[in-house]
Amino acid sequence: MAKYKIFVDGSAGTTGLRIADRLAARPEFTILTISEADRKDVHARAAVINESDLSFLCLPDDAAREVVPLLRPDVRVLDTSTAHRTSPDWLYGLPELGTTREKLPAATRVAVPGCHATGFIAPVAPLVEKGLIPKTAQLCCYSLTGYSGGGKKMIAQYEAPREDAALNAPRPYGLALHHKHLPEMKAITGLDTAPNFVPIVADYYAGMETMIPLDLAALGLTADQVAETLASYYAGAKMIAVHPLCEGTDGGFLAANKLAGSDRLEIFCLANPDGTQMQLISLFDNLGKGSSGAAVQCMNLMLGLDECAGLAL
Numbered sequence: 001m002a003k004y005k006i007f008v009d010g011s012a013g014t015t016g017l018r019i020a021d022r023l024a025a026r027p028e029f030t031i032l033t034i035s036e037a038d039r040k041d042v043h044a045r046a047a048v049i050n051e052s053d054l055s056f057l058c059l060p061d062d063a064a065r066e067v068v069p070l071l072r073p074d075v076r077v078l079d080t081s082t083a084h085r086t087s088p089d090w091l092y093g094l095p096e097l098g099t100t101r102e103k104l105p106a107a108t109r110v111a112v113p114g115c116h117a118t119g120f121i122a123p124v125a126p127l128v129e130k131g132l133i134p135k136t137a138q139l140c141c142y143s144l145t146g147y148s149g150g151g152k153k154m155i156a157q158y159e160a161p162r163e164d165a166a167l168n169a170p171r172p173y174g175l176a177l178h179h180k181h182l183p184e185m186k187a188i189t190g191l192d193t194a195p196n197f198v199p200i201v202a203d204y205y206a207g208m209e210t211m212i213p214l215d216l217a218a219l220g221l222t223a224d225q226v227a228e229t230l231a232s233y234y235a236g237a238k239m240i241a242v243h244p245l246c247e248g249t250d251g252g253f254l255a256a257n258k259l260a261g262s263d264r265l266e267i268f269c270l271a272n273p274d275g276t277q278m279q280l281i282s283l284f285d286n287l288g289k290g291s292s293g294a295a296v297q298c299m300n301l302m303l304g305l306d307e308c309a310g311l312a313l
C-alpha cells in the first residue's frame with residue numbers, strides 16, 4: 001500500500017507535537033521532516049508541504065498566512081491557526097456540522113476550529129440551524145481553559161518557579177471583549193451578533209469547559225426541546241456526545257480538566273427547577289477536540305480513513 005506523505009509544519013510546538021504523536025504509530029503514513037535550520041524559512045517549508053499529500057500548519061497566524069500563497073492548489077492543508085477560519089475558500093473543519101463531513105474528502109484547504117469557538121459552536125449552531133435560537137439572539141459565553149491553550153510561551157510561564165501569585169488564581173482575559181475567536185463564533189453559528197464572550201485561563205495543564213447561559217423563558221423554549229434537539233443532531237456522532245437533560249455532573253460539579261487526554265467533546269444540558277433557565281456546557285480538551293484531535297479527525301475524513309483512527313475516545 002502506498003503511504004500518505006504527511007508534514008507537520010510547526011511540529012516543535014504544543015499542537016504540532018500532539019499531532020505528530022498521534023501519527024507516529026500509524027503505518028499508513030510517512031512523516032516528512034525539515035531541518036532545524038530551515039524550519040522557519042518559508043520557501044523551505046513550502047517545498048516540503050508541496051511534496052506532501054497532506055500537511056498540518058501548527059503555527060502562529062502570520063506564519064500560516066505567509067506560506068499558503070506558495071502552495072500547490074491541490075495539496076491538502078489543515079491549518080490549526082486562526083488565519084483562515086472565516087475565509088470563503090476554506091472549509092471550517094467541524095465534521096459534525098451540516099454537510100461538512102461530506103465535503104472533507106474533496107477539500108484541499110481546511111481550517112481547524114478554535115478551541116473556545118468549538119465549545120460555543122457545538123451546542124449553539126444546531127439550535128440556530130433548527131430555528132430554536134433566533135439569529136438575532138445576543139448570547140453570552142464563558143470558557144475555562146488550561147494553560148496549554150496559550151502554547152509554549154504560556155506553558156513555560158505557568159511551569160517556571162512561581163513568582164507571580166496572579167497565576168495561582170483563575171484569570172479572565174480578553175476583557176476588551178474582542179477575542180480572536182469571535183468572528184468564527186458568529187459566522188459558523190449564523191448569529192447576527194457575536195456572543196459576549198469571556199475566556200478564563202487557570203492553573204491546570206489542559207481541559208476546556210465552555211458555558212452558555214440560555215434564558216429559556218425569553219426564548220420561548222423548554223429545556224426538553226433544547227436537550228432533545230441536541231441529542232438528535234449529534235445521534236451517531238463518534239466524537240461528540242450529548243448528556244440527557246440535567247444529567248452527567250459529578251454531584252453538581254464539573255471539573256474543566258475531566259476530559260483532558262480525550263479527543264471527544266461532551267455537551268451537558270442543565271436547567272433550573274422551574275425550567276426558565278438553562279446552562280449549556282461543552283467539556284473537552286483544548287488540545288484534543290479543541291485542536292490536535294480535531295485536526296487528526298479531519299485528516300482521517302479527508303483521506304477516507306476511519307474517522308477515529310489514532311484518536312483517544
Ligand SMILES: NC(=O)C1=CN([C@@H]2O[C@H](COP(=O)(O)OP(=O)(O)OC[C@H]3O[C@@H](n4cnc5c(N)ncnc54)[C@H](OP(=O)(O)O)[C@@H]3O)[C@@H](O)[C@H]2O)C=CC1
Nearest residue numbers: 010012013014015040058059063080081149151152286291
Ligand atoms: N494550544 C492550544 O490549545 C491551541 C492552539 N491553537 C493554534 O495552533 C497554532 C499553534 O499553537 P501552539 O502549538 O499552541 O503554539 P506553540 O507556540 O506551542 O507552537 C508554535 C510553533 O510554531 C513555531 N513557529 C513560530 N514562528 C514560526 C515561523 N515563522 N515559521 C515556522 N514555525 C514557526 C514555533 O517555533 P519555536 O519552537 O521556535 O517557538 C513553535 O514550535 C496557533 O495558531 C494556535 O493559536 C489552536 C487551538 C488550540
Ligand SMILES: CC(=O)N[C@@H](CCC(=O)OP(=O)(O)O)C(=O)O
Nearest residue numbers: 080081082114115145149150201
Ligand atoms: C489560554 C490562551 O491564551 N488560549 C488561546 C486559545 C488558543 C487557540 O485556540 O488559538 P487559535 O485561535 O489559534 O485556535 C487564546 O485564547 O487566544
